[in-house]
Amino acid sequence: MADKRNDASLGELLAPYAGRVEAGLERWLVEPGTPETLAEAMRYCVLGAGKRLRPTLVHMAAEAVGAGALASEELLARAAVAVELVHCYSLVHDDLPAMDDDALRRGRPTAHVRFGEAMAVLVGDALLTRAFGVLAESPNAADASVAGPLVGILARAAGAAGMIAGQVADMGLCDLPDGPEGVQYIHLHKTAAVIRAAVEIGALCGGAEEGQFQAVRQWAERLGLVFQWVDDLLDATGSAEQLGKTPGKDAGTGKRSAVAELGVEAVRRQVEQMSRQAVEALGPLGPRAGTLRELTGLLARRTH
Amino acid sequence: MADKRNDASLGELLAPYAGRVEAGLERWLVEPGTPETLAEAMRYCVLGAGKRLRPTLVHMAAEAVGAGALASEELLARAAVAVELVHCYSLVHDDLPAMDDDALRRGRPTAHVRFGEAMAVLVGDALLTRAFGVLAESPNAADASVAGPLVGILARAAGAAGMIAGQVADMGLCDLPDGPEGVQYIHLHKTAAVIRAAVEIGALCGGAEEGQFQAVRQWAERLGLVFQWVDDLLDATGSAEQLGKTPGKDAGTGKRSAVAELGVEAVRRQVEQMSRQAVEALGPLGPRAGTLRELTGLLARRTH
Numbered sequence: 001m002a003d004k005r006n007d008a009s010l011g012e013l014l015a016p017y018a019g020r021v022e023a024g025l026e027r028w029l030v031e032p033g034t035p036e037t038l039a040e041a042m043r044y045c046v047l048g049a050g051k052r053l054r055p056t057l058v059h060m061a062a063e064a065v066g067a068g069a070l071a072s073e074e075l076l077a078r079a080a081v082a083v084e085l086v087h088c089y090s091l092v093h094d095d096l097p098a099m100d101d102d103a104l105r106r107g108r109p110t111a112h113v114r115f116g117e118a119m120a121v122l123v124g125d126a127l128l129t130r131a132f133g134v135l136a137e138s139p140n141a142a143d144a145s146v147a148g149p150l151v152g153i154l155a156r157a158a159g160a161a162g163m164i165a166g167q168v169a170d171m172g173l174c175d176l177p178d179g180p181e182g183v184q185y186i187h188l189h190k191t192a193a194v195i196r197a198a199v200e201i202g203a204l205c206g207g208a209e210e211g212q213f214q215a216v217r218q219w220a221e222r223l224g225l226v227f228q229w230v231d232d233l234l235d236a237t238g239s240a241e242q243l244g245k246t247p248g249k250d251a252g253t254g255k256r257s258a259v260a261e262l263g264v265e266a267v268r269r270q271v272e273q274m275s276r277q278a279v280e281a282l283g284p285l286g287p288r289a290g291t292l293r294e295l296t297g298l299l300a301r302r303t304h
Numbered sequence: 305m306a307d308k309r310n311d312a313s314l315g316e317l318l319a320p321y322a323g324r325v326e327a328g329l330e331r332w333l334v335e336p337g338t339p340e341t342l343a344e345a346m347r348y349c350v351l352g353a354g355k356r357l358r359p360t361l362v363h364m365a366a367e368a369v370g371a372g373a374l375a376s377e378e379l380l381a382r383a384a385v386a387v388e389l390v391h392c393y394s395l396v397h398d399d400l401p402a403m404d405d406d407a408l409r410r411g412r413p414t415a416h417v418r419f420g421e422a423m424a425v426l427v428g429d430a431l432l433t434r435a436f437g438v439l440a441e442s443p444n445a446a447d448a449s450v451a452g453p454l455v456g457i458l459a460r461a462a463g464a465a466g467m468i469a470g471q472v473a474d475m476g477l478c479d480l481p482d483g484p485e486g487v488q489y490i491h492l493h494k495t496a497a498v499i500r501a502a503v504e505i506g507a508l509c510g511g512a513e514e515g516q517f518q519a520v521r522q523w524a525e526r527l528g529l530v531f532q533w534v535d536d537l538l539d540a541t542g543s544a545e546q547l548g549k550t551p552g553k554d555a556g557t558g559k560r561s562a563v564a565e566l567g568v569e570a571v572r573r574q575v576e577q578m579s580r581q582a583v584e585a586l587g588p589l590g591p592r593a594g595t596l597r598e599l600t601g602l603l604a605r606r607t608h
Contacts, residue, residue, distance in 0.1 A: 033465030035478035042464065093429060098421035117402035118475050121425065125397060126464040128429065132436040133459030136452045148440045148451035155437030160346065160430040161337030171422050174339035 010298040013291070017056035022047070024055075024081040028134045034126075041115045041123045042130075046088045049106040053227075053299075054087050054198045055080035057220070061202030064282075064289045065212045071205040075135075075143040079150055079205055082131040083198045086158045089127035090194075092120055094167060128158075150201050157197030166190025170255065180261045184225075187258070191231075192224025215284045219292060222278035226300050229271050232257040234304065236264060275300040314602040317595070321360035326351070328359075328385040332438045338430075345419045345427045346434075350392045353410040357531075357603075358391050358502045359384035361524070365506025368586075368593045369516045375509035379439075379447040383454055383509055386435040387502045390462045393431035394498075396424055398471060432462075454505050461501030470494025474559065484565045488529075491562070495535075496528025519588045523596060526582035530604050533575050536561040538608065540568060579604040 025046055030039045058080040071079070095102040095110040096117065103113050112120035131154065136147050156162055166189030168174050169182070176182035199220035203213050236259040258267045278296050282289040329350055334343045362384040375383070399406040399414040400421065407417050416424035435458065440451050460466055470493030472478050473486075480486035503524035507517050540563040562571045582600050586593040 031460070031463060031465040033469065035464075035469050035472050037478040038464055038469065038472050089429075093425055096425060098425060116477075119472070119477055121397055121400060121402060122468055122472055122475075122477075125393075125428070125432065126468045128432055129459050129463040129468070132455050133463055136456035136459060144449040144452045147455070148448045151436050151451070151455050152440035155433050155440060156335070159335060159433040159437055160339075160342055161335040164426055164430045164433070165337065165339050165342065168339050168342050168423070168426055171426075173420075173423055173426075174341045 006298060006301045007303050010295075010302055013295060013298060014051060014053070014056055017059050018052040020059065020077065021052045021055040021080050021084060024077045025084065028078065028081050029085075029130065031130070031133070038119070038122065038126060041111065041119050042126055044114065045092050045111050045123055045127065046085065049108070050084075050088075052084060054194060055084040057195065057198040058083055058202040058205070060291050060295065061199040061216050061220075062206035064216060064285055064292050065203050065206040065208035066288070070207040071146045072138065072140040072143055074140060075138045075146060075150075076202070076205045078134050078138055079201050080198075082135045082150075082154060083194065083201065085127045085131035085134065086154060086163075086194060089124045089131070090158075090163060090167070092124040092127065096120060099167070099171065146205065149204065153197050153200050153204070157193040162189055162193035162197075166193065180258070183256050183258050183261050186256065187225055187228040188221075191228040192221055195224040195227065196220040211284050215281055216289075216292070218281040219278050219289075219296075222274050222281060223296060223299065226271055226275045226278060226296070229258050229267050229274070230300065230302060232259045233264060233267055233271070234302075235259070238304065271300050310602060310605040311607050314599075314606055317598060317602060318355060318357070318360055321363050322356040324363065324381065325356045325359040325384050325388060328381045329388065332382065332385050333389075333434065335434070335437070341419075342423070342426065342430060345415065345423050346430055348418065349396050349415050349427055349431065350389065353412070354388075354392075356388060358498060359388040361499065361502040362387055362506040362509070364595050364599065365503040365520050365524075366510035368520060368589055368596050369507050369510040369512035370592070374511040375450045376442065376444040376447055378444060379442045379450060379454075380506070380509045382438050382442055383505045384502075386439045386454075386458060387498065387505065389431045389435035389438065390458060390467075390498060393428045393435070394462075394467060394471070396428040396431065400424060403471070403475065450509065453508065457501050457504050457508070461497040466493055466497040466501075470497065484562070487560050487562050487565050490560065491529055491532040492525075495532040496525055499528035499531065500524040515588050519585055520593075520596070522585040523582050523593075523600075526578050526585060527600060527603065530575055530579045530582060530600070533562050533571050533578070534604065534606060536563045537568060537571055537575070538606075539563070542608065575604050 029042060029046055059076065062076055091105060092111045094100050095105055096112055102110050104110065111123055115123070132151055135150050135154065138147060158164070166186050169176050169186045170190055176185055196217060199216050203216050208216065235257065258270070275296050279293050282292055333346060333350055363380065366380055395409060396415045398404050399409055400416055406414050408414065415427055419427070436455055439454050439458070442451060462468070470490050473480050473490045474494055480489055500521060503520050507520045512520065539561065562574070579600050583597050586596055
């Protein structure tokens, strides 16, 4: 069940990671030579807002397998920033008039409302490009051979067979099976792919062994579904204040959601079952995965 | 002076490289798991059209410094494809209604006219993401430590302080100096940055020494200006048939161009002078740079 004390605990768990992520974003977001108007729009779309869940997963996954074994601390921090930049770009482009046409995001006007549509397209492009630049520019020589594979994981998850496929499906621009299977396709691609990539990237930076890697990967895929289902529940039942965006939007636009397909109660049961299965996947990691276990429960019960 | 025999020679010089690039694009463009509608739109925007100038520069630069010394042949081919994908993405997004609102590109309907605006945004995003994925996924172990730096060069050139800054300026979304200086800023960022990156990437793959690297870099920056000035001349004087896009478009929309600032004759003189200076920059490379010299002259005199 959703409850507000739970949200306080989720906030407490995420806060120290979110602080590191925020510092990294402030450090690496804007390259020298960026026009000030563009830099301002990039900061508006990235800084000081959002739960920072995905980059936090990078850090948590690295800790859960034994942080820092392969990559430097700096590359780990850069990887977290890169993952968040990909997430922020996807929000900016998804909100565009030609896409979901949203006016409100994280409680503020969306990028195209604030800066115009041309700038919103360009800001999204800039954030996506910067994500890969941040990953590639670690000054530590030892990171050179890790950065490439990290770019590969992120590009696959964010690309035409990952997150973009999910948005294509969500916009009704490709064929999908009817019913819950079609909704599952959208969730696995649009949300779970980048969440899984965040965890894979963290695990790779942390020098995961094959068994550990498979364990966190499976956990992440299940967590991604839990996260999206809870989003669907909140969209169906939440208020604008809690959400920071227009509630009931999905139902209003005829967008497919788990709640629309299955009803609130069935989705709540799915969330409980899948979060148990997510925790089970962490078995091989032992006590080191305590934070991931705690996070699973808190995300399943969040109210915004 | 522009002449048609020159275009035939330019075509002959580019053809063998363009063929390799086309084969690479066909091989790496579409990842397994991409929705068919998205894959179709990606192919439409990339395959079978365009001069392939930028990826050809990757190959030519590698040859001019001593091809293949650092990277495998496959990484070189992947790098060329990545550069072309970045170029294709930029065309798709630049053509959007919120940007230049162009209906015709390479003699065919633009992506948003053909597939709708949402798909055009997503296709651009997919091509940009794929560019970095293609670079990162070379299966040769020895390429791992080169792929990262290549990603960095491409991201910088295409990013907020490079090509995107040029588009921001071209759209009038940031302050610029009046007169030729402002136009020069747009050209250096919007066009020359990626052309220079293509040459740097090729030179890096080819194992360039520092002197060679600086020489081709300087050549590329000058070539980028020549290329853009000739574009401006053709836009002011060419026909739709020659251009494959709407001529006089720049003047009609009040866009800033070198011709609008300086007049046709002055720009022609600039082209001649700058292409001489470009060739001079190649001095340290000796006879190996013959192809780059030939290309400089042919591009300065092209008619489409």
